[in-house]
Amino acid sequence: MIVFKFGGASVNSAAAVRNMAAIVSQYRGQRLVVVISAMGKTTNRLEQLIPGVTPTEQHPELLAALEKYHYDIIDDLFQDRKNPVYGAVSMLFTQLRQAIASTPYPTADSYNADYDRVVSFGELISTTIISHYLNHIGLANRWVDIRQVVITDTNHREGHVDWQRTRANAQTLDSMVTNTTIVITQGFIAGGSDGSTTTLGREGSDYSAAIVSHCLGAESMTIWKDVPGFLNADPKYFANTVKISQIPYNEAIELAYYGASVIHPKTVKPLQNLDIKLHIRSFLDPEAEGSVVGPFSHIEPLTPLYIFRNQQVLLSIMPKDFSFIAEDNLQIIFGTLAEVGVRVNMMQNSALSFSVVVDDNAQLLDSMITKLGSQFRVRYNRGLQLITIRYYNQEVIDRTVAARPILLEQRSRSTVQILVETQPEHN
Numbered sequence: 197m198i199v200f201k202f203g204g205a206s207v208n209s210a211a212a213v214r215n216m217a218a219i220v221s222q223y224r225g226q227r228l229v230v231v232i233s234a235m236g237k238t239t240n241r242l243e244q245l246i247p248g249v250t251p252t253e254q255h256p257e258l259l260a261a262l263e264k265y266h267y268d269i270i271d272d273l274f275q276d277r278k279n280p281v282y283g284a285v286s287m288l289f290t291q292l293r294q295a296i297a298s299t300p301y302p303t304a305d306s307y308n309a310d311y312d313r314v315v316s317f318g319e320l321i322s323t324t325i326i327s328h329y330l331n332h333i334g335l336a337n338r339w340v341d342i343r344q345v346v347i348t349d350t351n352h353r354e355g356h357v358d359w360q361r362t363r364a365n366a367q368t369l370d371s372m373v374t375n376t377t378i379v380i381t382q383g384f385i386a387g388g389s390d391g392s393t394t395t396l397g398r399e400g401s402d403y404s405a406a407i408v409s410h411c412l413g414a415e416s417m418t419i420w421k422d423v424p425g426f427l428n429a430d431p432k433y434f435a436n437t438v439k440i441s442q443i444p445y446n447e448a449i450e451l452a453y454y455g456a457s458v459i460h461p462k463t464v465k466p467l468q469n470l471d472i473k474l475h476i477r478s479f480l481d482p483e484a485e486g487s488v489v490g491p492f493s494h495i496e497p498l499t500p501l502y503i504f505r506n507q508q509v510l511l512s513i514m515p516k517d518f519s520f521i522a523e524d525n526l527q528i529i530f531g532t533l534a535e536v537g538v539r540v541n542m543m544q545n546s547a548l549s550f551s552v553v554v555d556d557n558a559q560l561l562d563s564m565i566t567k568l569g570s571q572f573r574v575r576y577n578r579g580l581q582l583i584t585i586r587y588y589n590q591e592v593i594d595r596t597v598a599a600r601p602i603l604l605e606q607r608s609r610s611t612v613q614i615l616v617e618t619q620p621e622h623n
């Protein structure tokens with residue numbers, strides 16, 4: 197059994213869907229499960245249609261544009277108005293309209309559940325179109341509603357997987373996949389324990405594919421992307437990137453933790469537990485080898501790896517009573533961070549002040565500062581960039597930091613993290 201994951205960019209047009217179908221056709225005869233995201237930027241568009249976000253009745257053009265985007269792809273792929281894909285997709289859009297209209301006066305409590313119900317249509321629609329298209333070109337497949345397989349709790353927008361139930365359901369999935377019939381299913385969405393629709397967090401389709409791979413005991417999982425594999429830096433920042441061909445599981449987890457966007461942070465663990473290799477390959481160059489995450493001892497080739505996080509804020513937290521930063525104060529600070537839901541990207545303490553670097557989110561920051569305000573003075577500094585370099589040397593650091601003053605720096609043997617002011621533009 198092998199598992200493929202195709203993200204939004206790999207199915208964002210009729211040409212992209214044809215290309216994706218050509219890749220899948222190459223694996224004819226193998227037992228294959230294909231996990232697919234919403235087409236292009238559909239999830240972003242659906243986010244605007246959630247009740248309470250945009251008064252939808254005043255913006256019918258948002259939904260109409262999304263509908264047209266999908267129907268243009270269908271028209272191009274099928275060129276036959278009688279194909280059953282039209283009925284199937286039209287039914288999904290009707291259900292989407294109902295989902296949007298069903299909560300005219302949303303409350304803060306219902307928002308997350310509404311969110312999941314509405315955004316799930318991106319993946320339901322994309323997989324419906326692609327399943328019909330593969331049938332149309334003679335690639336026998338079954339469309340599976342992943343909400344019947346991957347079960348989570350009811351923590352909407354970031355569901356926690358119920359592994360026991362999901363493993364049991366995966367046995368049914370396993371029996372559906374044969375050498376002549378592949379399975380097409382959705383990433384990102386899942387079934388809540390109460391029967392509702394949940395999601396696994398933005399960009400969660402990789403994680404969906406990893407859950408499915410784990411529960412099926414797959415031989416390997418492949419993420420098809422628009423990059424040649426795992427690069428040592430984001431090509432947005434670097435003209436000359438190096439492709440890393442082999443990455444140990446733990447390295448991939450660390451890189452995702454520091455903010456490398458190629459792999460969703462939760463994706464690696466379920467694969468590592470069963471030694472399932474994760475291939476990252478280019479859908480633009482499907483013959484090329486790509487990168488493999490697996491049970492390796494070190495990265496290959498060994499080269500500095502760069503991760504940039506922009507829009508960082510440095511918070512300096514000082515007890516008002518001039519007491520030292522010690523365990524009791526740290527307990528209050530960490531308690532507040534956890535309560536507000538702020539993720540710490542870097543931290544450092546001195547006798548009189550505790551510094552944390554977090555993503556800039558005005559709402560979370562306000563609520564942090566309010567909560568800490570009675571006991572601490574909080575100063576903050578916005579517009580910063582956090583640079584993480586693995587396998588660094590001084591020359592590499594100097595070149596990356598350039599002449600910028602360093603606000604915070606931490607080094608271990610393999611990793612340096614440096615907080616600097618954001619450069620107007622990069623090399």
Ligand code: ASP
Binds near residue numbers: 233384
């Ligand atoms: N479609 C979802 C998103 O855009 C999930 C994914 O692409 O992984 O976040």
Ligand code: MG
Binds near residue numbers: 203205233
């Ligand atoms: Mg995506």
